[in-house]
Structures are given as C-alpha cells and as structure tokens.
Amino acid sequence: MERLKSSLLEYSISQLATEFGVTARTLRFYEDKGLLRPTRSGQSRIYSAADRARLRLILRGKRVGFTLDEIREMMDLETLDSGGFIHLNTTLKRFRARIIALKQQRSDIDLSIAELEAGCAWLDARLVDREPSEEIKQNAKAFEALALARLES
Amino acid sequence: MERLKSSLLEYSISQLATEFGVTARTLRFYEDKGLLRPTRSGQSRIYSAADRARLRLILRGKRVGFTLDEIREMMDLETLDSGGFIHLNTTLKRFRARIIALKQQRSDIDLSIAELEAGCAWLDARLVDREPSEEIKQNAKAFEALALARLES
DNA sequence: TAATTCCTTGACGTTTACGTAAGCAATAGC
DNA sequence: GCTATTGCTTACGTAAACGTCAAGGAATTA
Numbered sequence: 352m353e354r355l356k357s358s359l360l361e362y363s364i365s366q367l368a369t370e371f372g373v374t375a376r377t378l379r380f381y382e383d384k385g386l387l388r389p390t391r392s393g394q395s396r397i398y399s400a401a402d403r404a405r406l407r408l409i410l411r412g413k414r415v416g417f418t419l420d421e422i423r424e425m426m427d428l429e430t431l432d433s434g435g436f437i438h439l440n441t442t443l444k445r446f447r448a449r450i451i452a453l454k455q456q457r458s459d460i461d462l463s464i465a466e467l468e469a470g471c472a473w474l475d476a477r478l479v480d481r482e483p484s485e486e487i488k489q490n491a492k493a494f495e496a497l498a499l500a501r502l503e504s
Numbered sequence: 505m506e507r508l509k510s511s512l513l514e515y516s517i518s519q520l521a522t523e524f525g526v527t528a529r530t531l532r533f534y535e536d537k538g539l540l541r542p543t544r545s546g547q548s549r550i551y552s553a554a555d556r557a558r559l560r561l562i563l564r565g566k567r568v569g570f571t572l573d574e575i576r577e578m579m580d581l582e583t584l585d586s587g588g589f590i591h592l593n594t595t596l597k598r599f600r601a602r603i604i605a606l607k608q609q610r611s612d613i614d615l616s617i618a619e620l621e622a623g624c625a626w627l628d629a630r631l632v633d634r635e636p637s638e639e640i641k642q643n644a645k646a647f648e649a650l651a652l653a654r655l656e657s
Numbered sequence: 658t659a660a661t662t663c664c665t666t667g668a669c670g671t672t673t674a675c676g677t678a679a680g681c682a683a684t685a686g687c
Numbered sequence: 688g689c690t691a692t693t694g695c696t697t698a699c700g701t702a703a704a705c706g707t708c709a710a711g712g713a714a715t716t717a
Binding site: 549 | 693694696705
C-alpha cells in the first residue's frame with residue numbers, strides 16, 4: 352500500500368486495462384506489436400500518462416478502422432525523421448486515402464444511424480402489443496420501403 | 505451474346521464484383537453466409553437489382569463496423585415477423601447500442617480526420633525540401649503538441 | 658507459514674473474412 | 688474441333704486481434 356503517489360501518474364496493467372475496458376492480454380499484445388512501451392518495475396509493467404494517451408489513441412484509431420500496424424506507423428511519425436522519401440510519400444498518400452475513406456465512412460454512419468433509428472421505432476411499435484395490428488404492419492411496410500428507397504443510390 | 509435485356513436488371517457474378525470492387529469469392533462467401541440469394545441459370549449465379557441493393561447495404565454495413573452476422577440479422581428484420589419476443593427485444597437493445605457506438609464512432613472520425621489533415625500538412629512541408637529546415641521542425645513540434653493536446657481528454 | 662492476488666512469459670486456440678488452388682462444366686470465338 | 692474465358696464446388700490457407708490455458712514468480716493478507 353504505497354501506490355499513492357503513482358495513482359495519478361502511473362498505472363498497473365490491470366488499472367489501465369479496466370479503465371479502458373480491455374484486457375491485460377490486449378495491452379501486452381499491443382506491446383508486442385510495438386504500440387506501447389511501458390517501463391518496468393522489476394518485471395511488472397508500469398504505464399505512464401503518455402502510455403495512457405497512446406492507448407487512447409490506439410483505441411480510437413481502431414474504432415475508426417485502422418489496423419494496429421497502421422496505427423503504429425502513424426504514431427511513429429516522429430521517428431520518421433530519419434526515414435526515406437519514398438516512405439514519406441507513401442505515408443502521405445495513405446493518409447490522404449484514409450481521409451477520403453473516413454469521410455465516406457462518416458456519411459455511411461449517418462445513413463446507418465437513420466436506418467437504425469427507423470428500425471428501433473418499428474421494433475418499438477411491434478413490442479407494444481403482441482398481435483401485430485394492420486397499422487403496424489403498414490408501418491413495417493413503410494419502413495421497408497424507406498430503406499429500399501435509400502438503397503437505390 | 506444475348507445478355508442485352510439483362511444488362512440493366514441482372515448481373516453476372518463478375519459484373520457485380522467488379523462494379524463494387526470485390527471479388528467473386530466474396531459474393532459466394534456472402535451467399536454461403538446467407539446474405540445474398542441470387543437465382544441460378546443452370547449453375548451460374550444471376551444477381552437481380554435487389555441483390556445488388558442488398559450488396560450495397562452489406563458493404564456499407566461493413567464500412568461502419570458491423571460483422572457479416574450482424575448485417576444478416578438486420579436484413580432479416582422482415583422475416584422476423586414470426587420471431588419471438590425475446591429476440592425482438594434483444595435486437596432492439598443491440599440496435600440502440602449500435603446507434604450509440606455509431607455516434608461515438610462519428611466523433612472519433614471527425615477527430616481522426618482533423619489529425620490526419622494536420623499530419624498531411626506536416627508531411628507536405630517535409631516533402632518540399634529535402635533538408636528539413638528549422639522552421640519545418642518547428643511545425644512538426646507544433647503538430648505533435650496539437651496532437652498531444654487533443655489526446656488529453 | 659499458507660493462501661490469495663497480481664503479474665509474468667510462452668504457446669496454442671479462435672473468429673472473421675476472405676484468398677488461393679485444384680479440378681471440372683459450359684460457352685464463345687476462331 | 689480446339690482453346691480461352693467464365694463460372695462452379697470443395698477444401699485448405701491466412702492475417703488480424705486477441706482468448707485461453709499453463710506454469711511460475713513476487714507480494715500482500717490471514
């Protein structure tokens with residue numbers, strides 16, 4: 352019980368894991384992949400605030416569809432100083448491609464949210480009474496028609 | 505050469521695949537998974553406009569992070585008429601959870617786009633002249649600081 | 658001292674979403 | 688009639704991202 356000073360600056364593997372809703376295995380895996388480099392106290396890992404920030408970045412990167420390898424490359428941008436030109440150039444191209452993909456993804460998400468909300472409304476109505484009334488069936492049809500209309504372009 | 509009438513209403517597997525930038529294998533895989541049900545002409549698959557619409561939905565679903573299983577469940581909503589209540593309820597819950605996740609994802613994407621654009625600007629500057637000038641190094645530092653600032657909360 | 662608890666390093670297992678190759682049928686063009 | 692293209696099925700392979708033991712070390716707690 353002498354972890355008072357560290358509670359704000361340093362984290363054990365399970366502290367960080369539970370805070371971010373991942374498992375310890377995940378953190379070790381990220382370390383294997385070169386995404387995190389916690390220091391050691393004896394043989395135990397100690398995560399700094401910077402490690403925590405990196406983890407946050409990793410998880411956000413994952414949520415938007417980057418692979419772990421891509422995320423590592425992005426985070427190694429600083430180290431890229433000594434890298435070659437071609438590498439810089441391909442990185443730039445991949446960034447631009449990612450931006451385009453992300454914008455596409457964002458509009459996809461807007462569409463999906465709208466459809467899911469329509470679906471929720473429909474399910475809600477269906478849950479109100481067990482015997483699906485004609486009216487609800489009509490709503491269902493309307494929902495389907497709406498979805499199909501969205502599908503065509 | 506008697507595929508004239510079908511060119512607008514029906515598609516061969518490779519037509520549909522190239523149009524959507526996937527492989528034929530992918531379409532067969534989706535069929536195995538119950539996501540597509542093209543009719544057959546002899547043993548060859550024939551995809552209708554409805555199949556094409558479903559494929560578009562599948563790919564969009566994938567882009568926003570649904571698994572193929574989830575996508576199939578969503579598309580089976582109509583068939584859900586004969587399903588039980590518990591299933592309806594869990595489906596509803598999963599929809600709502602998905603909506604929340606999608607909104608989170610959307611803000612993640614906005615952040616990522618901003619960071620990637622900053623990264624592009626930085627890489628652009630680094631590519632202008634081979635010898636990284638002091639000014640550019642300063643920009644790099646600024647970029648890093650910006651990124652780090654974003655990371656803290 | 659014994660029992661938990663937390664951490665460690667392997668190492669193999671699992672799921673998802675296809676890739677890839679083998680071997681054969683049907684069709685189209687020369 | 689031969690060959691090139693396109694498609695089919697079956698089946699094994701693979702990369703990503705962990706999960707899941709196994710076996711053990713160190714430290715706190717009863």
